Amino acid sequence: MKEGAPNACLQDQCQPKSERTLWGGRNVGERRCFRARLRRDPSVQEDLALYPAFQDVNIMVVLGFAFLLAFLRRYGFSSAGFSLFLAALGVQWALIVNGFIFHFSDGQVKINLQSILAAIMSITAVLISAGAILGKANLMQLICMAMVEVAVFAGTRWIIVDVLGIKSHISLMHVHLFGAFFGSTVSWFLYNSSLHPKVEKERSKPASDVFAILGTLFLWTFWPSFNSVLVQKEEEKQAAIYNTYFAMATSAVAAFAFSKATSSDGTFHMAHIQNATLAGGVAVGSSVSIIRYPWIAMTLGLVAGAGSVLGFAFLQKRLEPALRIHDTCGVLYTFGLPSLIGGITRIILILIDSQEDLEGMGYLALTELGASCAIISLGLMAGLITGFLLTFEFWKAPPITKYFDDQAFWEFPHLAAGY
Structure with missing residues (x-):
């Protein structure tokens, strides 16, 4: 038997026959959209000024999440490789969807670094959700999830920006909350009781x-x-940088202590340590530019870091079997719970801040509450x-014996022994 033949058989079992048709159709559709409607915005000076921060976010999302998800002993290829693919595909799809919803004028959609940044930040939801079902879905299922999630998140942002009047950059800070709840719900459909307790x-x-x-370090650093990258006013941008750093520092200390x-x-x-150290950045995101004093950001980071650790230590092993969900990476406690804490804080x-204007205070509070509820x-x-769609046999999902295993998707010319 030729080298790699067993892996080819495994791949045939886990991938649908119509995969080539789907991939080709999707690529043709995206190319036509880019050619027909999307145009580059000629504002070169603004793009050049934004490029350093753009690279920070790009490295954080692509490199940080790829490494963060690579903790499973036999799923490193898929964790890193699928994360890169979802990021590359998701950015293109998010540019199209966001463009037609937010930037469509004169029959065209203008693209600049700011719109690409919004697309990169939008696909963070996909990578978070992928963490909830990590190791239990094939690439075609992940593609389906990404296409639906990006479109729905863009539509949700339109509701909270254009209907509720929330600022655009604040709407993007809800990406963690959306991704955590979306992914956890998808994992409910893929639940299998034999995954509790953890398999080897x-x-x-x-x-x-x-x-x-290492992924945590990249995320923490950037x-x-x-x-702060999409905050417009310089004073608010400065506050966003300071407050995020203070919150991240205290959440890291809280993670070690708890x-x-x-x-x-x-x-x-x-x-x-891998997850709770990031909770401060998640929690402070929605209120990062309105926090006036460092101690508020530090307190928020402390509460978020402590809450994340307590969620992993006590809630995960009790709550998940009761709700029949299996959250591989614990995204509910890394992103969901800190996001809720941050929303309440905002x-x-x-x-x-609005005590003198009772009428305005009530309206603002209700719109923020409405945004979180939406x-x-x-x-x-x-x-x-999406979870219901992913249960169709059409996708040829991997059997439970092939969960968390790279050999179902990747070529291994060497023997599996010792892998």
């Missing part, structure tokens, strides 16, 4: 944990750029629809 291939090994913590406190033998848990800060409800509904 769902565990990590020292080398894979090093890659994951998160201030993510939260990880040790919740451990039975007083050791640190690598999953807590409403409180608005109420405090994000959660539409994320849940879209996740239900």
Whole structure:
């Protein structure tokens, strides 16, 4: 038998026969959209000024998430490779969808670095959701999920920006909340009770944990750029950078402290450090430009980091079997819970700042509450629809024996032993 033949058989089992047709049709459609309607905005000077921050966000999303998801001992190829593919495909689709919803005029959609940035930030939701079903879906299922999620998130942003009057960059800060609830709902459809407790291939090994913590370091380093890049006023942008850094620093300290406190033998848990250190940046995102004092950002980071660790330590093993969901990466506790904390904090800060105008205070608070409710409800509904679609036999999903295993999708000329 030729080398790689067993892997070819596995790939045939997990991929639909119509895959080539689907891929070709999708690529042709995207090329026609770009050729017919999308045009580059000639504002070169503005693009050049934005490019350094653009690179920060690009590295954070593409490199950071690819490494962060690579913690599974036998799923490193797929974690990194599929993340790159979803990011590349998702940005193109997000440019088209966002362009026709937000930037369509005179029969054309103008593209600049700011619109590409919004597209990159939008596909963060896809990468977060992919973490919830990591190792349990093939690439075609992930593509389907990405196409639906990007479109629904863009539509949700239109509701909270054009209908509720929320600022555009604030709407993008809800990407974590949307991705976490969307992905968790999709995972409900892919739930299998035999995954509790964890199967052997769902565990990590020292080398894979090093890659994951490297992803955390990239995300942690560049998160201030993510939260501040689309803020327009210089004073607010400066506040966004400072507040994000303060919140990230305290959430990192809280992650170490609470990880040790919740451990039975007083050791640190690598999953807590990889994920809870990021909770401060998630929580502070929606209110990052209106926080006036560093201690508020630091307190928010502390609460988010502590809440994330406690979620991993106590909620995950009790809540998920009860709700019949299987969240591979714990996105509910890394992104969902901190986002909820951040949304509540933003409403409180608005109420405090608007005490002199009771009527205006009530309206602003209600619009912010409405935005959070819209994000959660539409994320849940879209996740239900997408999860239902992914259960069709058409996709030829991997059997449970091939969960968390690269050999179902990648060529391995060497033997699997020792992998």
